[in-house]
Amino acid sequence: MKAIGLIVEYNPLHNGHAYHIQASKHAADADVVICVMSGYFLQRGEPAILPRRTRAEMALRSGADLIIELPYAYSSQHAHWFARGAVSILDDLGAEAFYFGSESGNTEHFLQLVEFMENHAAQLQKELRCAITKGISYPAAQAEAFLSLNPPEHLPDLSKPNNILGYHYVKATRLLETNILPKTITRVGAGFHDHVFQEDTSIASATAIRKMLVENANISTVRPFLPAHVYDTIEQFQKDESPFYQWEAYYPYLQWLLSTRSAESLAHIYEAEEGLENRFIQAALKAPTFQAFMQAVKTKRYTWTRLQRLAVHLLTGTTKAEIAEAFGESARPQCARILGFTQSGRGYLNIVKKHTPLSLYDRPPKNKNTQQWLDERAARAYYSILSGAGRVAKWKEEYTQPPLYLKEEVPKARKI
Amino acid sequence: MKAIGLIVEYNPLHNGHAYHIQASKHAADADVVICVMSGYFLQRGEPAILPRRTRAEMALRSGADLIIELPYAYSSQHAHWFARGAVSILDDLGAEAFYFGSESGNTEHFLQLVEFMENHAAQLQKELRCAITKGISYPAAQAEAFLSLNPPEHLPDLSKPNNILGYHYVKATRLLETNILPKTITRVGAGFHDHVFQEDTSIASATAIRKMLVENANISTVRPFLPAHVYDTIEQFQKDESPFYQWEAYYPYLQWLLSTRSAESLAHIYEAEEGLENRFIQAALKAPTFQAFMQAVKTKRYTWTRLQRLAVHLLTGTTKAEIAEAFGESARPQCARILGFTQSGRGYLNIVKKHTPLSLYDRPPKNKNTQQWLDERAARAYYSILSGAGRVAKWKEEYTQPPLYLKEEVPKARKI
Numbered sequence: 001m002k003a004i005g006l007i008v009e010y011n012p013l014h015n016g017h018a019y020h021i022q023a024s025k026h027a028a029d030a031d032v033v034i035c036v037m038s039g040y041f042l043q044r045g046e047p048a049i050l051p052r053r054t055r056a057e058m059a060l061r062s063g064a065d066l067i068i069e070l071p072y073a074y075s076s077q078h079a080h081w082f083a084r085g086a087v088s089i090l091d092d093l094g095a096e097a098f099y100f101g102s103e104s105g106n107t108e109h110f111l112q113l114v115e116f117m118e119n120h121a122a123q124l125q126k127e128l129r130c131a132i133t134k135g136i137s138y139p140a141a142q143a144e145a146f147l148s149l150n151p152p153e154h155l156p157d158l159s160k161p162n163n164i165l166g167y168h169y170v171k172a173t174r175l176l177e178t179n180i181l182p183k184t185i186t187r188v189g190a191g192f193h194d195h196v197f198q199e200d201t202s203i204a205s206a207t208a209i210r211k212m213l214v215e216n217a218n219i220s221t222v223r224p225f226l227p228a229h230v231y232d233t234i235e236q237f238q239k240d241e242s243p244f245y246q247w248e249a250y251y252p253y254l255q256w257l258l259s260t261r262s263a264e265s266l267a268h269i270y271e272a273e274e275g276l277e278n279r280f281i282q283a284a285l286k287a288p289t290f291q292a293f294m295q296a297v298k299t300k301r302y303t304w305t306r307l308q309r310l311a312v313h314l315l316t317g318t319t320k321a322e323i324a325e326a327f328g329e330s331a332r333p334q335c336a337r338i339l340g341f342t343q344s345g346r347g348y349l350n351i352v353k354k355h356t357p358l359s360l361y362d363r364p365p366k367n368k369n370t371q372q373w374l375d376e377r378a379a380r381a382y383y384s385i386l387s388g389a390g391r392v393a394k395w396k397e398e399y400t401q402p403p404l405y406l407k408e409e410v411p412k413a414r415k416i
Numbered sequence: 417m418k419a420i421g422l423i424v425e426y427n428p429l430h431n432g433h434a435y436h437i438q439a440s441k442h443a444a445d446a447d448v449v450i451c452v453m454s455g456y457f458l459q460r461g462e463p464a465i466l467p468r469r470t471r472a473e474m475a476l477r478s479g480a481d482l483i484i485e486l487p488y489a490y491s492s493q494h495a496h497w498f499a500r501g502a503v504s505i506l507d508d509l510g511a512e513a514f515y516f517g518s519e520s521g522n523t524e525h526f527l528q529l530v531e532f533m534e535n536h537a538a539q540l541q542k543e544l545r546c547a548i549t550k551g552i553s554y555p556a557a558q559a560e561a562f563l564s565l566n567p568p569e570h571l572p573d574l575s576k577p578n579n580i581l582g583y584h585y586v587k588a589t590r591l592l593e594t595n596i597l598p599k600t601i602t603r604v605g606a607g608f609h610d611h612v613f614q615e616d617t618s619i620a621s622a623t624a625i626r627k628m629l630v631e632n633a634n635i636s637t638v639r640p641f642l643p644a645h646v647y648d649t650i651e652q653f654q655k656d657e658s659p660f661y662q663w664e665a666y667y668p669y670l671q672w673l674l675s676t677r678s679a680e681s682l683a684h685i686y687e688a689e690e691g692l693e694n695r696f697i698q699a700a701l702k703a704p705t706f707q708a709f710m711q712a713v714k715t716k717r718y719t720w721t722r723l724q725r726l727a728v729h730l731l732t733g734t735t736k737a738e739i740a741e742a743f744g745e746s747a748r749p750q751c752a753r754i755l756g757f758t759q760s761g762r763g764y765l766n767i768v769k770k771h772t773p774l775s776l777y778d779r780p781p782k783n784k785n786t787q788q789w790l791d792e793r794a795a796r797a798y799y800s801i802l803s804g805a806g807r808v809a810k811w812k813e814e815y816t817q818p819p820l821y822l823k824e825e826v827p828k829a830r831k832i
Contacts, residue, residue, distance in 0.1 A: 252669075253672050255807065256796075256797070257673070259797075259807075260732055260733040260797045260800075265735070268681075285796075285808070287808070288803070288805035288807075288808050317676040317677045317681065377675075380675040380701075381676045384672040388667060388668065388704035389704035391671065391704075392701070395675070
């Protein structure tokens with residue numbers, strides 16, 4: 001059985017994602033598509049708008065066959081660690097290649113980019129250090145350092161978020177010396193950061209869709225941009241009076257914590273570097289909303305997502321020591337949770353289980369390692385915006401729910 | 417000017433309290449009644465149902481002349497430290513005597529009780545240690561040890577909460593070698609722990625009144641038990657759609673914190689002893705309400721109030737090191753905040769300020785000592801159940817509001 005991998009968040013899954021699944025499967029002529037998906041908190045440092053299981057189901061119904069959780073220790077992380085964790089899992093699961101979206105769709109250019117960076121490593125480091133002293137963020141400094149080397153024009157532009165991720169994916173295959181091959185596939189439609197819909201297309205960015213869902217009681221506006229089953233699920237979710245999971249709903253907790261602790265007692269939280277904890281406390285004392293809070297803490301020195309990730313780690317109580325422990329010596333996930341599968345996915349699992357170095361599990365064990373313990377705390381933090389009884393019920397499900405099993409045949413994604 | 421002191425919480429102020437103010441003033445023929453009042457969190461380990469300033473105003477309008485805050489470091493505390501902090505402040509403010517309520521109203525008996533305890537200290541210690549090994553709470557063990565010495569029958573019964581407080585008040589005067597004299601005055605009406613109203617009296621316990629306020633949308637049931645101005649204030653407070661401050665409203669924060677931190681990271685919180693932090697975490701994972709949480713953590717070994725106090729310290733983030741620092745070497749408050757005064761109270765303040773060892777302040781300084789820093793965090797935690805904008809406004813008021821000044825003449829309390 002030929003398997004390929006995708007690295008996803010599906011926040012929420014939209015037509016562009018559905019296209020990505022189908023196009024990758026087709027390009028590789030694969031039997032099985034494995035998605036490594038962030039769980040409750042995402043790479044950009046925010047809660048997923050819909051629970052993990054709901055998003056896993058959306059993926060299965062859009063053509064994916066096996067959904068594996070990217071552990072929290074790797075998911076709410078710098079692109080470097082995020083890529084490393086995800087690529088490592090897909091490699092360990094025997095996927096022949098993984099497919100990531102890019103504007104160019106040219107894999108060769110990404111490989112050349114990574115080679116170029118390797119060949120100029122020393123000079124790049126120097127330029128990077130120099131750029132950082134200007135007080136700009138790490139990604140901005142990296143983009144600047146890259147440009148200072150006068151790279152060939154056809155190399156992907158490192159100032160674009162998707163290209164940064166692509167770069168780290170390809171780099172991870174080299175650092176990890178994987179068998180898995182990186183492949184990129186042309187993205188269609190909206191850019192990553194687009195906040196508005198483009199009316200002449202059925203593709204909108206997940207950011208634009210989230211914004212519409214959160215701000216607009218009439219969710220039908222997003223219908224054209226989603227596979228029908230995704231839209232139905234979201235509509236039902238809203239009817240059940242469940243809130244969408246979004247930062248503003250968590251802000252009371254963050255604000256309370258920051259206003260009642262000393263900076264020293266927060267300095268052990270992962271990513272609380274260079275006195276950021278002080279800056280966070282001062283902002284929380286004055287900002288009535290999460291949006292205002294973020295605007296108050298934002299500086300040129302740190303990206304918005306970097307700061308949001310610290311806020312996530314405050315929510316989950318993740319410490320520097322715990323991330324170090326979860327990473328261990330290899331900084332490769334040693335185990336991963338199975339979230340769901342189709343019949344093909346299950347068949348593939350039964351084969352791969354025999355030789356994968358990864359310890360796969362469907363429900364967390366009583367005695368958890370640090371990686372699993374962080375996942376559990378992420379789930380607890382995620383559901384903390386529900387009522388007391390609601391949280392307790394959801395926390396219990398973490399232990400009792402078996403992975404999703406989608407038996408029915410999956411229809412092809414709509415033509416777009 | 418002759419001043420006397422009262423040690424109060426007014427949660428809320430009821431007819432029994434109004435009587436206590438008037439009767440004490442009358443008994444002492446005093447010009448000025450000073451109340452040392454717990455701020456936002458109380459001795460029994462709970463948020464005050466109404467904000468500090470509202471309760472201070474109720475006191476002034478019921479005949480008190482000067483309201484001083486009992487700092488958090490002493491207010492959410494064992495009776496021993498609570499008494500010590502309050503008596504120390506009243507002594508430092510030059511009050512000739514303080515008046516506490518008791519069933520017997522016999523001061524001599526309390527003095528004899530303290531002497532009896534001192535004379536039997538060694539034996540008492542031995543009996544106490546022995547009683548504690550049975551796994552009962554400290555107050556229960558103390559009551560048992562006391563009884564094992566066959567004390568004279570007329571000595572106050574140490575199993576009653578009010579007598580325990582009275583005992584500690586009198587003991588504090590001896591430990592602190594105060595000039596201030598302890599005096600007790602007969603309480604009228606309801607017992608401390610009574611949860612139901614006695615229909616034939618206009619006195620109900622604060623506990624019963626709170627229960628009625630919180631559980632009943634129709635608050636007029638409590639009208640007979642409150643001075644008219646207190647009832648009006650409460651009615652207005654409820655009309656303004658402010659919530660009553662009560663544990664259930666804070667439980668989401670407590671539950672979130674306990675479910676997302678390791679036991680080790682909570683072990684530095686004040687009163688987290690003997691693995692209580694573990695017990696708290698386990699209970700929070702299953703209990704949908706604060707009431708259920710408390711029932712789950714309750715054991716014979718700890719009183720309800722002792723456990724609630726740990727919960728309060730988790731809310732305010734108060735650590736063992738901070739309490740030790742706030743206490744310093746003397747475990748006497750070095751400074752205290754003025755909450756309000758009448759004209760007489762202000763006159764008295766102007767005189768006493770010249771020679772009191774206590775540093776009095778009306779608004780907290782920018783550079784706070786540990787005691788003041790804990791008070792500030794208590795205010796922040798207290799208001800954390802409001803909206804983001806509501807909290808920020810209230811936190812600001814902590815710095816900007818001058819003490820209350822009640823100019824009008826205070827009417828006598830209703831005859832009861």
